Amino acid sequence: MGYFRTYTEIDLGAIRRNAEAIKAYTGKRLIAVVKADAYGHGVVPVTETLRPVVDMFAVATIAEGVALRQAGIREPILVLFSSLSEQAVQIVAHELTPTIGDWEFADRLNDVASKIVRVHVNINTGMNRSGVYWAEAVQFLNRLQTLPRLDVEGFFTHLATADETDKRFVFIQLDRFSSVLKEIANGGELIHAANSAAALAIPEAYFDAVRPGLSLYGVYPASERPIKLEPALTWKTRIGWIGSIAEGEGVSYGLTYKAPRQTRVAMVQVGYGDGYPRALSGVGEVLIGGARRPIIGRVCMDVSVVRLEPTDNVSVGDAVVLIGKQQNTEITVDEVAHRAGTISYEILTQIGARVPKKYI
Ligand SMILES: *Cc1c(COP(=O)(O)O)cnc(C)c1O
Secondary structure, eight states, X not given: OOOOSSEEEEOHHHXXXXXXXXXXXXXXXXXXXXXXXXXXXXXXXXXXXHTTTOSEEEEXXXXXXXXXXXTTOOSOEEESSOOOGGGHHHHHHTTOEEEEOSHHHHHHHHHHOSSOEEEEEXXXXXXXXXXXXGGGHHHHHHHHTTOTTEEEEEEEOOOSSTTSSOOHHHHHHHHHHHHHHHHOOSOOSEEEEEOHHHHHHOGGGOTTEEOOSGGXXXXXXXXXXXSOOOOOEEEEEEEEEEEEEOTTOEESGGGOEEOSSSEEEEEESOOGGGXXXXXXXXXXXXXXXXXXXXXXXXXXXXXXXXXXXXXXXXXXXXEEXXXXXXXXXXXXXXXXXXXXXXXXXXXHHHOOTTSOEEEO
């Protein structure tokens, strides 16, 4: 495959097994969320892999849906955030399943549709970032019935606190959602609310289908771990330079690390230009030769520096693991996120375009 500087290895088998495990555990239909390039795992290979397991794919944007159609994906594709009227034409042209969250978009969609368009209606039960407000939803749905070319296939809501220990607001949201569903006479064979956190911990949120993203990739959104998930992504790079610095010398921009004694250091070929967080400056760790080694000084755009032990038997070109396992040691994406002061979702989706993906 030629020379790779830094790259990720994606285990498609793990993604498929995770999807099967979630489907078996919940016993529901599966809407696989593959937005943001399948959380940095590469949307086309991931989607191809999941085709036999899932009932529907979900993406965030119309462009993401169109890209899947152009890659030959024929399964239903739900666009979670579609609301601008000028996007209605593309929805129809590419046979995407849009989310309805306001009247203007629904009306426009009905106008441009040449045949029946299946839609899902997003009910805002407290996330308060999109959707039809729950207390006005029944009235809205009655009005929607007057648009002859829209077929309401599904209803969904999104939970704001499913990953928190205190689940009280989840149940307030589910009560609001259920109060709307009770009033709906017809339509909506596909009702869904559960993201990964709810799919793993809140059976009351299951309805007809679950809608996980993160967990498909083998990462847990919260402390509840009722099933075994396999992390699908390993992020690797290589040592690009090895040096020895004298006591009192500094390392990298700003010389924020000062060597307390003669110190062996290695430059590793990854930086914030690859999506490796600059927040890991002085706090991150990597795996070299199966052992943890600390990042010293500031993470640069293209490279970072780690401190070696005097006894480390390493050479330029050796493998470095940033996320994943090396021999018996592991750095999880959760650990990296914690050290960088963010969440696993952000670490995965920020892995840069400069980082090629190898599929295994
Ligand atoms: C991103 C997203 C999901 C998936 O959430 P995870 O926490 O990754 O499982 C589900 N539903 C909606 C509306 C989303 O935006």
